[in-house]
Amino acid sequence: MIDRVTRRVQRFLIAYPVGVMGKASVQLAVVLFVSMTLVTIAATHRTDATTISPGSVTFSDRDQEPEGLPATTGQEEHGLSQKADQIAHVFGFPITNSMLVSWIVAVCLIVFAQFVTRNMKQVPEGAQNFLEWLIEGLYKFIQGIIGPHLAERTFWFFATVFIFILSANWAGLVPGVGSIGWGHETSEGFKIDQPWFRGANADVNMTLAMSLVFFACWIVWALREVGPVGFFKELFAPKGESTGALRLLMIVVFFVAGCLEVISILFRPVSLSFRLYGNIFAGENMLEAMVKLVPHFGWLVQIPFFFLELLMGLVQALVFTLLTAVFTLLICQHEEEPAPARA
Secondary structure, three states, X not given: OOOHHHHHHHHHHHHOXXXXXXXXXXXXXXXXXXXXXXXXXXXXXXXXXXXXXXXXXXXXXXXXXXXXXXXXXXXXXXOOOOOOOEEEEEOOEEEEHHHHHHHHXXXXXXXXXXXXXXXXXXXXXXXXXXXXXXXXXXXXXXXXXXXXXXXXXXXXXXXXXXXXXXXXHHHOOOOOOOOOEEEEEEOOEEEEEEEOOOOHHHOHHHXXXXXXXXXXXXXXXXXXXXXXXXXXXXXXXXXXXXXXXXXXXXXXHHHHHXXXXXHHHHHHHHHHHHHHHHHHHHHHHHHHHHHHHOOOOHHHHHHHHHHHHHHHHHHHHHHHHHHHHXXXXXXXOOOOOOOOOOX
């Protein structure tokens, strides 16, 4: 007998023909794609405008370099580059290797959800059973944080973001990501200069795009739940019951606290994006360093760290989802009405 939560999950899957990446989730994927493209274009133009051509900077004085240290050219960058590499241009839009991986992950998720939800069964089995277990677990997790009312309205976002981040993090660990591309032969072997694939969340443009999309959704949800007046009251209005001079003091204190809260809110997209980007970027750099640590046997040293990154990818997806859910709850919670007095 299918319980009430399972029925809700099945209604969710049937209501959205492509399952967890349903109509609203596909719209979110499109918004993420557009946002990431715009952010990438802006970052590309900014980088091109400030790029220093090789050979334009020379040392005319030998004392400018510290003594006892080998001379460095400044051109070789060890480890994973901080910005994604452009691999193509389509109608003037730059296509980076991290964008390519994000598209592959999104398409795979949509195809998988479409395949699973094509023939829904009352008694799930196989892939449908796995998807329903995943959606049911996520729904209970989100419902336990923000409550059933907000979960009903915002679950589509949190489920999509969690599954996409987790899939993108694990896709970045697939052999070939970062190790297949254009390069040249060196005395130490073949060196990749321009990899074709890069972890999607190892690009700050992707994490920033997701954070900005959440920030826009956060504003819409807040205005829908508490209204413009309630939104400003939640930020600046004094809490509790007080009278007289204490009331005036509380107004000043909560107004100052509200101003600080506004600054905190404006920095949330930055903190969300750099937290996810920093952990994934550092993990991929660590794996690359482990490969080079022992010549010819680096893959063996990399194995325990590979499993560590699998766990880290799950943790980072949970952290991003948990923080965005808590931020939503803090602004959308209603003040509890006092219970009516008993006669």
